[in-house]
Amino acid sequence: MTEDDLARALAPHHLTSLGHCPMEGGTLCLIGPDEPTFWPAFKQSPEYQDGDTNPMDRWSLRVLTEVAQDLGAKPFFPFQGPPYRPFQTWALQTGRFANSAIGFLAHDERGLFASFRGALWLPALWPLAPNTAPALSATAMCAAACPVDALADGYDVAACKTHVASPQGQDCRKGGCLSRRACAIGRDRRLPEQSAFHMKAFL
Template sequence: MTFSHDPVEEVARALAASGLLLRGGFSLGEDEAAPAGLSGAPARSILLIGQAGPAPWPHFQRWRERQARDIANPLDSWSREVIGAVAKEFGARAVSPSDRPYLPFQQWAMRAEGLKPSPLGILMHPTYGLWHAYRGALLFENGLGLAEPHAAIHLCDTCVAKPCLKSCPVDAYSGQGFAHEICLGHVRGPHGATCRTAGCLDRNACPYGTNYRYPADVQAFHMAAFAGL
């Protein structure tokens, strides 16, 4: 693919039409293990794609209105469609966090933006806080001249109170990790109405990135997907 301008800017512009963001990227050295690109040759550059706040939501909702109501994993399907179209435009291979076998998206994201995990496992962003997500990646078989990202400020290191570990009524997050079954049982149960309608209480307790917090209907959508409701 020959770009008329800066390839990163061109990809970012194409994604913006659907409310998605280019979330950084990096180049792979010849001695690094690399996933296959579009032709099957090793990828040499990876661009991460995601969102900050609820920007994609109106685009997703308009798309969803045209789909069968019982479509499985609608947000994943929308993301694949949008990112796949951008990949086709720029001669890249599109991949998703839900692809099997799983690709190391968490490690890619940490490398692409220099982020570290919060106590909840979600990567902490210095601007977006916990209100962001990764929806896919573009794999290019040619180098894009990407500089290695610098480490970002990790806000969790400056947070003494850690309200994200004190707000869940069933203490789903602890030093032992995420108690998935306990959380799931609570969200599905008679006392989980607030979580179902307003989202994870621990996540909402985080004081950072609140300008990007997902609205209640977006959080309810994600919680329903998590709980299988």
């Protein structure tokens, strides 16, 4: 099992590996959307179209379980628990993520819009890739982009949610978090419609 094998298995589902790290004699690969093609493909899925709750989590569970079976891998999901799997810790161990100036994880290619649909543990042990995590300076301007300073000192979830739900929060609600969008890394990959979907779930 190689990285190319994994990429070929994920490509039909518009998913990609966001990084990998050694774990228990094998390799743990963090899996996320391959944007911007992911969102149009996801909208065609039965989970999105059936009108039931948590469509993306249900889709992720189905698709990554099938991929895992095909590859002889073991899947993990961030939405299953307790106990919840330490996805943020795993991410930092890949060398492709770093803590940003606003506290969220920043990815070397997808910036502050990186998200995890799951992880796959593979029995093959891959070498760890060179550290390409973004520098803190790459996200230094992001906190100032928040119109209610919800990220000035930690994350004020209540202030963020109140603003996003208000008439003044329409830009955040329809296009995604302004602070995330202020980060130049990866911001052109995320479609506004997908950000609106996640903002609706946040509220």
